[in-house]
Amino acid sequence: MMTDDVTIPIDVAPVEIAHERRAPDTAQREVVFDVRDLAVTYGSTTAISGVNLEIYRNLITAMIGPSGCGKSTFIRCLNRMNDLVPSAKIEGQVLYHGQNIYGDGVDPFAVRRRIGMVFQRPNPFPKSIYDNVAWGPRVLGMKRGLDERVEKALRRAALWEEVNDRLKRSALSLSGGQQQRLCIARAIAIEPEVLLLDEPASALDPIATSAIEDLMHDLKREYTIVIVTHNMQQAARVADLTAFFSLEVGEGRRSGVLVEYDSTDKIFTNPTDQRTEDYVTGRFG
């Protein structure tokens, strides 16, 4: 059962960067996640190893790379989603505002309360539009002003105008793109700090994809967004920072590794590592 007994600090001062066209300088960035030497194995298979990176507040950080490079495994470590995979073993540290979310006594539900997630396929509950968004707040006991909270979440997810006259209708009556925005509304209804998006547009048509991308741009004013995408151009379009993961094969072992992490401008105009260059130019992967 989720509780409001959150042990993780949340009262961090907002950073005024919403109107900046580019990512702020490194010195001005506020670290939300500090990932140190992260490795994940499923049984005898190494999914990722030796991953070190920082994720910054109010920016969109994209994870790109070929299939099997471990980018989804990585993002699932950020809110302990891999706990749900029995064979998964996690080593290293994921510091969220300085606190290791894999540390003793940390409640994974409290982690997921602060760090929401939206998946590849829209997965609304077979309930009304309203109940989908109200579900999280109800479970967490945030029952006061529920109508306002639902409206606010739907507005932030750029869905309110399309559904406000049919909130009691089934969420399953919505289009795929609307369902995905509903899932985003459901995730932000409990006011998390971070949104993890795992291939959020891969099941959507181009117009719905464009709507999601515009939405991400708006949402980063209030949230820190981490997105996994196999669509390189999507990362190029929306992300401030881009991390390129690749699969390293050698001496009988394979493992996903973080090859390069830099501003999206740099990754797509002048990457440092030849492997990144080969991937973004389509010569590999």
Next chain:
Amino acid sequence: MRSTFQDDLNLLETTLQEEGALVLRALRGALNALEQRDHELADEVIAFDDDVDDRYIRIEEGVQLLLARQTPVATDLRLVLAILHINLHLERMADYCVTIAKLSKLVPDVEPSPRFVEGFEEMGSRCEEMIRIALDSFGDRDLERAESLVELDELIDRANRRVVERILELGEAAAMREYGLRMVLVSRALERIGDHAVDIGEQVAYLLTAEFREFTDASHKTAGEV
């Protein structure tokens, strides 16, 4: 849809128009420096080129990022490519203004016929008009005005030929010959500014019609043209 992309495109276009306005100021400054033999003003025009270069570089970088990150297609692609070319033409125009400003400082102390100064004033005014039409036709997406640049350029070309003829009549005196040499280059710079304005018109036509074409065929001009 794609609001960031549209914002970026708008910003590039605004910066380009800004660069164009700076080129007009540089040209007016260079012409005044030449006419009034004002070395201080000439130095200002030379220094002012940094402002143009600043816009030029910002647009180059912006186009690079837009191509790398937004993969523009169709009209958007043509617009980005047109901006890339127009940017270069404006920057070259500003360089010619610097050339004129520098030449104005090198003019020997002779008093040639006032017809020279009048000739340059006429060429300069026509150049200004052409730059304005080039920028407006781009901003308004006006093919007819863009194509009208060819006829205006013909007038500048004629004026350029007249200046050359007058220079040949300046006589043998060393100072006059030096003056004539400098003025040939000024005239040539103004004539080239006109050519770049026509090239901008061609970019407008490309943007609007998706056809690569030159308004005039420079390699097949009639005999006697420079």
